[in-house]
Amino acid sequence: MRLFIPLLAGALFAVSSSLPANEAVWLDHYEAGLEKAAAEDKDLLITFVGSDWCDQCQVLRESVLTKNEFTRALGRDFVFVELDFPQSKPAIAERNEPIRVQYGIKGYPVLVTADENGHPYGVVRYLHDWRVTDYVDAVKDQQDNRLTRDEARQEFEAAQSDEDRVTALEKLLRAVPETSILGMYEAEFQALREASKDQSPLVAEVVAKERTENLQTELVPLMNSKRYQEAVALCDDYLSHETLKKGERQMALAFKYYSLMEIPDYQEAMETAQTLQEIDPASPIGQQAFGLVKRAEKLLLAAREKEATPASTPDEPAVAGVGEAARSDGQEAEVAKTEGVAPAPAKSEQEPSQKVDTQEASAKALAAVEAALKEAEAALKTAREAHEESLAEQQAPQKEEGGESTWDESQVSAFEKRARELTRQAEALRQQAEKLRKASQQ
Incomplete structure (x- = not known):
């Protein structure tokens, strides 16, 4: 060549x-x-x-x-x-x-x-x-930078003490692009580390920058492949360095927060965002930390409420329809989609060991959630009609004692709110099942 x-x-x-x-x-x-x-x-x-x-x-x-x-x-x-x-x-x-x-x-x-x-x-x-x-x-x-660099090189070559060598090398390296120090000026940088015994502020800056860039380089493939536990461990290792500046520590905590939210571990994510905010509330990322805390807190409360809510109640026959078919097939499909593996096969009541084709399972889930969606929409319609009837009766003369009672407005409002929530949940499940159906056809 x-x-x-x-x-x-x-x-x-x-x-x-x-x-x-x-x-x-x-x-x-x-x-x-x-x-x-x-x-x-x-x-x-x-x-x-x-x-x-x-x-x-x-x-x-x-x-x-x-x-x-x-x-x-x-x-x-x-x-x-x-x-x-x-x-x-x-x-x-x-x-x-x-x-x-x-x-x-x-x-x-x-x-x-x-x-x-x-x-x-x-x-x-x-x-x-x-x-x-x-x-x-x-x-x-x-070109002025070149003159400064060359002048500093001469001063370094003439230096008689480590102190003078450090002064000359810092002058030289600050005259050149910072991004090239560890590449084209590696020899000068190592000489500075030796002469200053790693106490030069410039050495600390370059080492910290390299460490941060390495963190980002290693995090990208982990997060892209959804290896969030490994991403959290990598952030913790980075945060163990005592010489980190505020901005570097906040950056690593932000990466850790988003990884925890994906796991999900909302409790630790909320605590991580709180720590991030405490480091420097006035920084740009510190100002955003309040919103990060609230987001994790909201999802944590929702998760706890979901755990405390029974699978079905006598008042919610429509939800029971979603519970068995959609949860068993739809959620299993969602886990499979997240982890990049095929859904576990369903089993029939007559033959527990029989494997069900993925396409049939997804079609079953799709049909179940579509039925649940229709039932939820019907519940919403009933609530609206009852609400309108209640308003009309409130405007009419009071009925005689023993007559037909009207719905309490607060009850109608609560029922209507619940119906809307059921509609939203059913629609989300329908979309998940639809994605699974399309994937099974490919």
């Missing part, structure tokens, strides 16, 4: 010489950019883009990067390199991925200024209104 680079660079130089003087060449290979920068004694201006999916990348390219005003102003000092991460051409994205990791790039588009060896010293992101002059000025401003 290294033998091929000079040939590729030579071909690119040939292309460059055939173009008008005011048209710059954007190289699409990082190694070719390094070769050209070394040959021409220039720095690198590297753009990281997603050409076929990032709208802002396309705007930046059309409004700024391809303008002669931009390339003329910077062409004397920089070699232009565009590293693309297109979704339609994964081979190109895969080729550029190691450079992205080295530079610590996590968003697009971004412009990076680097020396002829590829060591970055500046970053330019989105600037308002996409004005060419603003981008030119921003790129030129980054």
Whole structure:
């Protein structure tokens, strides 16, 4: 591969010489950019883009990067390199991925200024209104960082004590992009850790940032695969570090809260949100914590009420219909859907060991909840009619003693509320059964 680079660079130089003087060449290979920068004694201006999916990348390219005003102003000092991460051409994205990791790039588009060896010293992101002059000025401003970095390197090499080495290294590392410290400036960072005995504030900042990014990276697959218990354990391990800042601790508690809500463990989730709020009530996430506490508290109370409510009562024959068929099949199907496994087969009364086909079970559940839905809707209609009758009788003259009694309005209201709740529950069960039916047909 290294033998091929000079040939590729030579071909690119040939292309460059055939173009008008005011048209710059954007190289699409990082190694070719390094070769050209070394040959021409220039720095690198590297753009990281997603050409076929990032709208802002396309705007930046059309409004700024391809303008002669931009390339003329910077062409004397920089070699232009565009590293693309297109979704339609994964081979190109895969080729550029190691450079992205080295530079610590996590968003697009971004412009990076680097020396002829590829060591970055500046970053330019989105600037308002996409004005060419603003981008030119921003790129030129980054060159001050290089001067500071190089000056600090000389001070470090001349330092006679650890204290002076720490001062010089902190100055050097604060002049370069923070995202590149653990990649392109790993040697300088390790030297700072050694000289400061890990007591430098900059070391603490970088270590904390890396720890937080690692937490987020590990949490994503756990939560996507619904491994919430493991996510909670990971958050607890992160929270065991005593050097965490308030914001870092709140962030981990927020992840833990949402994992607990999915398990669900509403009691611990509520306590987690309370702890989150106590750390810093004035922070943005601290202000949201009150709502998180209330949400967990509400669901906890609802769960306790559900546990205390009998499966069926003499006053609710419609609910009994839902209870046996929908709970046995619908809830079992929902558990299967959540855990990513097939529903356990139902058993007939005559043959306990007989397995029932998944499609038949889901159809049975669907029919049961649809019947329950109709019964609940009928109950709601009856309640409304009774309510209207009650209002009409209240407006009419009082009946004689011994006449037909009217419904108490509070009783009608309670009945109507209960009927609406039954309708909502039956509809939710119907939707679950419908999803199961569709899944069984695939």
